[in-house]
Each structure stands twice: as structure tokens, then as C-alpha cells.
Amino acid sequence: MKESSDHTTRVQQYFVQHAASVKYFVLSLLPNPAGAEDVVQEVFLTVTAKANDFEEGTNFKAWVFAIARFKVLEHLRQAKREPYRLSEETMELLADEAAGESDTDDLEKEQHLAAALSRCLNKLAPKSRLLIERVYRDGLKPGTVAEEIGWKPNAAYVTLSRARATLRSCIAKQPNTESA
Amino acid sequence: MSAESNDTEDLLDRYLDGTIEPEELTLLDHELKEQPALRQELRSRIRLHGLLSDHYRQEDGDAGLTAMAPFLPLPPPTKSRRLPALALAAAAVIALGLYLFPRQGSPRDNEMAAVQRVANASWETGEVVEIGEVVSLEKRNLVEGFLEMEMANGIHIAIESPAVFQFLSEDRLRLDRGHLSAQVPEGAEGFTVVTSAGEVIDLGTRFGVSVEGDAVEAHVFEGEIKVNSKGTESILLEKEEAISLGKKKRYHSDAESFPMPSYPLPVALQDGDFEIGPVPEAGIPGKVGHWGGDSASFVGSTSGITPVSGTRMLQFHATRDHLSEPETGQQASELWQLVDLSAFSDEVNRGGVVADLQAAFNRAAQSPDTDTKFGIGITAFRGSIPDAAEYWDRKREPLSERLSQAGNEILTDADPSTWESAECRFTVPRGTDFLMIQVFAFEDVRNEEENEFSGHFADAIHLALQTEARPSRPRAEWEGGAGSWNNPKNWKAGRNPDGARDEIFLQGQECLVDHRIELKQNLTIAPHNDSIGILRISREGALEKSGTGQLIVGYNEGAIAELIIEGRLLTAGPVFIGRNNRRSEVHVNQGSWVSREGIIRMAQYGNRGPDTASTLRVSNGGSLTAESMELVHDLATIQIESGGTIDTERLRVGGSEGAALVAIQSGVLRVRQLEFGSGGTMQLLSADAVLELAGDWNSESLRKVPDSRWEWSSDPTFESIQVDGETWTRIRLPR
Numbered sequence: 001m002k003e004s005s006d007h008t009t010r011v012q013q014y015f016v017q018h019a020a021s022v023k024y025f026v027l028s029l030l031p032n033p034a035g036a037e038d039v040v041q042e043v044f045l046t047v048t049a050k051a052n053d054f055e056e057g058t059n060f061k062a063w064v065f066a067i068a069r070f071k072v073l074e075h076l077r078q079a080k081r082e083p084y085r086l087s088e089e090t091m092e093l094l095a096d097e098a099a100g101e102s103d104t105d106d107l108e109k110e111q112h113l114a115a116a117l118s119r120c121l122n123k124l125a126p127k128s129r130l131l132i133e134r135v136y137r138d139g140l141k142p143g144t145v146a147e148e149i150g151w152k153p154n155a156a157y158v159t160l161s162r163a164r165a166t167l168r169s170c171i172a173k174q175p176n177t178e179s180a
Numbered sequence: 181m182s183a184e185s186n187d188t189e190d191l192l193d194r195y196l197d198g199t200i201e202p203e204e205l206t207l208l209d210h211e212l213k214e215q216p217a218l219r220q221e222l223r224s225r226i227r228l229h230g231l232l233s234d235h236y237r238q239e240d241g242d243a244g245l246t247a248m249a250p251f252l253p254l255p256p257p258t259k260s261r262r263l264p265a266l267a268l269a270a271a272a273v274i275a276l277g278l279y280l281f282p283r284q285g286s287p288r289d290n291e292m293a294a295v296q297r298v299a300n301a302s303w304e305t306g307e308v309v310e311i312g313e314v315v316s317l318e319k320r321n322l323v324e325g326f327l328e329m330e331m332a333n334g335i336h337i338a339i340e341s342p343a344v345f346q347f348l349s350e351d352r353l354r355l356d357r358g359h360l361s362a363q364v365p366e367g368a369e370g371f372t373v374v375t376s377a378g379e380v381i382d383l384g385t386r387f388g389v390s391v392e393g394d395a396v397e398a399h400v401f402e403g404e405i406k407v408n409s410k411g412t413e414s415i416l417l418e419k420e421e422a423i424s425l426g427k428k429k430r431y432h433s434d435a436e437s438f439p440m441p442s443y444p445l446p447v448a449l450q451d452g453d454f455e456i457g458p459v460p461e462a463g464i465p466g467k468v469g470h471w472g473g474d475s476a477s478f479v480g481s482t483s484g485i486t487p488v489s490g491t492r493m494l495q496f497h498a499t500r501d502h503l504s505e506p507e508t509g510q511q512a513s514e515l516w517q518l519v520d521l522s523a524f525s526d527e528v529n530r531g532g533v534v535a536d537l538q539a540a541f542n543r544a545a546q547s548p549d550t551d552t553k554f555g556i557g558i559t560a561f562r563g564s565i566p567d568a569a570e571y572w573d574r575k576r577e578p579l580s581e582r583l584s585q586a587g588n589e590i591l592t593d594a595d596p597s598t599w600e601s602a603e604c605r606f607t608v609p610r611g612t613d614f615l616m617i618q619v620f621a622f623e624d625v626r627n628e629e630e631n632e633f634s635g636h637f638a639d640a641i642h643l644a645l646q647t648e649a650r651p652s653r654p655r656a657e658w659e660g661g662a663g664s665w666n667n668p669k670n671w672k673a674g675r676n677p678d679g680a681r682d683e684i685f686l687q688g689q690e691c692l693v694d695h696r697i698e699l700k701q702n703l704t705i706a707p708h709n710d711s712i713g714i715l716r717i718s719r720e721g722a723l724e725k726s727g728t729g730q731l732i733v734g735y736n737e738g739a740i741a742e743l744i745i746e747g748r749l750l751t752a753g754p755v756f757i758g759r760n761n762r763r764s765e766v767h768v769n770q771g772s773w774v775s776r777e778g779i780i781r782m783a784q785y786g787n788r789g790p791d792t793a794s795t796l797r798v799s800n801g802g803s804l805t806a807e808s809m810e811l812v813h814d815l816a817t818i819q820i821e822s823g824g825t826i827d828t829e830r831l832r833v834g835g836s837e838g839a840a841l842v843a844i845q846s847g848v849l850r851v852r853q854l855e856f857g858s859g860g861t862m863q864l865l866s867a868d869a870v871l872e873l874a875g876d877w878n879s880e881s882l883r884k885v886p887d888s889r890w891e892w893s894s895d896p897t898f899e900s901i902q903v904d905g906e907t908w909t910r911i912r913l914p915r
Contacts (some may be wrong), residue, residue: 028223167232
């Protein structure tokens, strides 16, 4: 019994270590952040419940991504969003590639990326920044924001795409953020 | 970059934003399968996507999400919060244990606020708004009524129909239409109301925003706000200022035209923890800000009892002012403190202010003889603070200055290590000028000890006052020139009042009603200090107050008010002729006044300076039909002249003092139930004066009416008459 709970704790520790990878993998299948967050939590509960199924020495990410794929499918089914999902084949490719990434600790890298993002957000033009805020902070669709600030929807999409591109290239130039 | 790759990248972004169509997704999915580079690109974009949503989620400080934070060991955005990765992981795992249990709903349920108070409110869907109902992120259309919501961060929002609004996040609300006010507590600053014309940002305050078509206004009731109108610079707006977004001119904020959430009044007890002193003075204090009462002292830890707050506490000694005085037979050792509410007369007189009083008590274990009972009390008084002791002594007399009182008592245990607390909730009555807070130890176990209380303590006395949420009271104000009610130029807003919604204030020169007007809300003639107001209902005119709103003829210090009825007046709510003011006169001259479902009360608060008088004159064939009339205080007079008639179910003449007078010169006073307070007088002044009373009366039985005083020049005659099968008595002087 004791051994088993030690094992469970260890599996949980692996999960925490790779939580960022899990989150990004889930997001790639389910880009809605709120939904993805729910799914990640579900994944954690399943990982805990089925910790004994994980064999030490095997690829943890591959194991956890399989659970994650299942949970994403379940979520989309419940939310009646199945027409909006990638094919199983594509999901598998994404999972394989993400699982194959260097197995270093995610946490520190994440810290550097987040700090870089904060710096880069400050460099955005005010309108781009507003758009990013309305979409990511307030959870609005770009079209809704466009309506709100009197833009054509297309202008909002273009501005948002550019803002993202700017942020990506800015983050890449920041220290300790070699891209994945 | 080729057009094709551009299109694919566009699809990627639409996939992220959730705006992609199923057919497009099939296309994207195909491309992803074929191109490893595109999958790489997707992962790169997803990474930024995830970083961005985490970034704002952490900034939000959302409680549900904060709870998630340890779960996803995401790096905090600021350096100061950085932890070494391993420690973070360990902390996360510990926190994770909590998540092994099923969650109570998802932290992403998008619950923004809960409805706290409603008045006839319903959504566009036809659903009635209920207390406790959760308001989430979706757009809401309030088609009827008023509601108050409370957010998790303590922000209170009052809103009323017609209104269209939507919470965008925990600190942003979009208002498309309607009036709302927000009370933002400390720590939740930055709450923003988004409108089509710009944003209104709270800087720790109470403020209102209204949207009517393109017109957007921001009003500050307390504190400061920042207004970001589109295309202009930010403007800082202070208390009592208002602005139309996009315009420069500031004007006076108007709290009445907005619904208002409940908010705390900045009132507190002085030294409720007994830390500062001085030692309480004997008796009820004659001023605010310190304790007074029976023998007591402020002490540190003693008898194994430690103060519950600070380093000192109150020790009760005796039921007398000084221990050297003889035993008085009083049952409690009492301490008082007065709290001035005169600065909050607007809130208090509106009604619904709630006071919460708390206190902690403790006592030494000692013997079975030890007294165990403690108590707290709140009493509301009108009048002046230096006279508080006098008011207290006569608090049980009818019509005394004491308006109401509440209290609570507790029995304490014999364990000195625990404090017991007493709480008391009290609705502050309208008209309250000050509160008296009382803390006492009862002598519930009689004994002969020299020290009546040998180890009885109180500490941490806290008082908090809060207003009640309320709908707006849109008002129409008479601007001052003489003229017809019907001329919009005579009204401050430049439009005629909305009889159903607007509360009416009249001051300045005569306002003439020369046609039929219907009103539902309050009508106040001479509303402000030292104002003059005159309302004349001409022969052609009729004023019908169908709602339960009040008619107030004269309100506040020094106001002089006049109401002349030559046509018709119908009132359905209470009528006050003279309320806190100097002179009020109502003259029913040829016209008629019917008052139903409401009392007519004259001289509500008595003598308010020189020339104070409240007069009701019915003359020249004029008539008044009423249900209940009271001449409350001194200097209230009813005169019936040249053929006037008053017909009322009940009439009370006189209050506690002064010279309330009913004088019939010529005309009829018909009363079913006649009462007198002390100081009331009834006069029959000529052979044309008639008094009709229900029942059988004679000279002797009239004089037996308690407190009555009768004045007539010769002995009246008594004639029994039948009115609708009832016996009445007609009383008049012989010719």
C-alpha cells in the first residue's frame, strides 16, 4: 500500500514536471483555453487514478498524451464540438512529435518564456495590445472586439495575426527562450 | 510568402480563435497531416496562445483560477514571485492533493455575480430575476425592475430596467443601455464599465454610468474615477462630479437618477477596543466620541482574562456612577457612546440604513454568586446630542425623542479563556439624528458584595452602518419662474415631468396646475433648506396622486411652503404639512381635496424656529375628505371658515406639547373618531360652526375625552342625527 502511494506521488511529480507540455498538447487539440484547462485537470485526475498503469522507465509523456487525447475527445463529444476536432491521425502525429521532444524539465523554460512575453507585450502598439487583451483576458472573439471598437472584422483578424507574429519573433529574441 | 501558405496560416489562427468552419478544419487537418513544418508551426503558435491566456489569467487574480495556479505550475509573471523550479513542483504536488477530490463545479463556470436584491425584475426571456441567481458572462437584457448584484471581489452593482449589459470578466462590465451604479470596495479598484463611447474606470469609489442611445454619462458619488472617452484624453473625475463622455464640461452628479447598491456609511465607534481612554465620564455623555456611564475602567490582562483586541479592555465596576455612592437599585452597569448621524441625513431619511453592533464579553470564574448576564443596545433619537441624557430620561413618554431601540443579551460561561460575543442588528428609523450605543453588565445574581462586579469585562465593540440598495428616483425640479406646470421651460431638465417615474420638487415662484395632472411618486413643495415653494391648483386644474408616494408641504430647516386648492386634489399616500420646516400652509379655497389610503400629518417635528406654523384652512365652500388626520406637535392649526367642510374618519389633535388647535369659525367638521394629545384644543367660534361626532354625545361626555380641551363662547346644543343608519351627534352653538 505504502509503495503504491509512493508510486502515485512519483507519477504526480512527473505530471507536474511535464504539466506545460501536457497543457500545450491539449491546447493543440482543443485551442479554447477554458476547455483545455478543464481537460488538463481531468487528465491529472486520471493520471492519479491510473498511476499504477504507468511503468517506470517508459516514456511518461507518451503515456500521459494518450490519456490526454482520450480526454479531449470526451470533452468535445460532451460539448457537441466534434465537427471542430482534428482527425485521429493528425492527433497521433502531434502526440508523437510532442512526446519526442527533449525530455528536460519544462518549468524553468516556462518561466523564461512568461517573463519574455511580459516584456514583449509592453512593446506592442496600443491597438494591438488592446485587441490581445480583449481576446485573451476578456475571452472575446476577435469579431466581437472589432464590432466594439468600430473596426471591420477583417481588420481585427489581420491585426491579431500580426500582433501574434510580432510577439513570437520578439519572444524568440529574448534570452533563454530557444524555441521548442 | 506564397498566397497558399498565407491562407494556411490564416486557417491556423482561425483554429486558435475558434472561428474556423468545419470544412476549413478538414482542409487544415489534411495540410497538417501532410506537412511536418505546419505541425511545427501549429505547436509554436499554440505555445504563444497558451502563454497569453495564462498571462492574463494570472493577472486577473480570479479566485477559481488562483486555485488552479498550483495545479498548473506555470511560472509567475513577475520576478518577485519566482520560485526555484523544484520548490514550485513540490508545492504543486502538495496542493495537488486537494484536487484528488471531485471539484464543486468547474472553476471556469464563468460565474460573475449573484443577485442580492430584486424589485419586480425580469429578463427579456420572461424569466423573473430571483435572489441568489447567478449572472454569468452572457449578455443580459433586463426589461423590468431593479436588481443588485454582488461579485466575488465584493463589488456591488445596482442596475435597473431597461438595461442591456454583459460581464466581460471579473473587473469589466459592458453596458449597452440603461443606468447602473457600482460600489467598489478597497482592493477591487480598477473595475471598468465599458460603453460605446469609452470606458469608465474606478479608482476606489462609488459611481454611476448611464447609456441612453449615444449619450453616455459618468457620475461620481464617492471617491474618484477615470474616464477614457474615445478620441480624447483621460479625465479624472472626483466626488459629486459628472460628465458626458466625449464632452468637456463637468456638472454636478445626480445620485437620485441612478439605482444605488448598498454601501457602508463611514461611521465608527470611538475607542471601541478601550485602548485610548479617557476613563468613562459619569452619566450619558453630552457629546460624541467618548464613552460615559457607570463606574468602569480600562484595564490590561487581569483575573486570567486577556483583552480580545489590543492590550486593554473594559472592566465594569458598579451600577452607579461612582463606587462611593450608595447602591442605587439599578440593575446594570451601563456604558454609553453617542454616534452622530446628522452628516448622513439623506441616507437615514431615505430609510433602510442597517446598523450592526457587536461586542465581546468575558468574566472571571469565581463563585455561583457571580453575575453572568451582559448586553448591548442601540437606540435611535431625534434631536440634539447635548440633550441626550434628558431624552433618555423621558424615553418612555409618548412622542418622546426616542424613535426606536434594539438590544441583545447573553449569558457568559465561567471560562475566562473564552470570550462570548453578542450581536445586534437594527434598522435606523427615518428622522434619526443620532444613535446611542449601550454596553452593559447585568446584576442578575443579587448579592451583598461591596464591589458589585468583581471581574466583568467587555472588549471589541464594533458598529457598522450600511445603506439598503435602492432603485433610482428620477426627479423633476421646478426651476423657479411663475407659470404653468405644463410649460417645459419651467422645469430644470427642460421637459415636463414623467408623472409615473419622476419625483417632483417645487421651489421658487408659483407653479400653477390648470389642467389634469397624474403623479405616482413623491411631490415636495419647498424641499430644501430655506426654500420657498408654492403650488396652486386652479379651478380648471386637478392633481391626482395615485401612487403611494408622499405629498410633503415644506421640508427641511427654514422652508416655507404653500398649497392652494381651488380645483381638485386627490392623494393616495401620506401627506405631511410641515416636516422639519418653518411654515407650511394648505388652503382648500372653494376646491376639494380627497385623501384616501394615507394619513394627513401636520407639524411632524414641532417647533423649528421663529414663525413655525403648519396651517390647514378650508374655506369658501371648500371640502376635505380624509381617512386619518393628526396634528402632531405644537403650532399645528386647522381653520374651517366661510362654509368649509372637513369629513374625516379619525382626527387626533395635539401631541406631547404646544398648541395644536382646531378652530371652526363657519363650516362643518365631521369626525368619526376624535382623539386628543396633551396640548390640543377644539374651538367652536360662532353659531355657524358645526361639529359632528359619531355616537351619542353631551356636554359631560365631551369633557371626558382624555386630554381634551374645549373652547366655546356659550354652551353648545347637542342634536342626535341619523347618518346611513348610524347615530351621530351634531354639536353647535345657539344663535
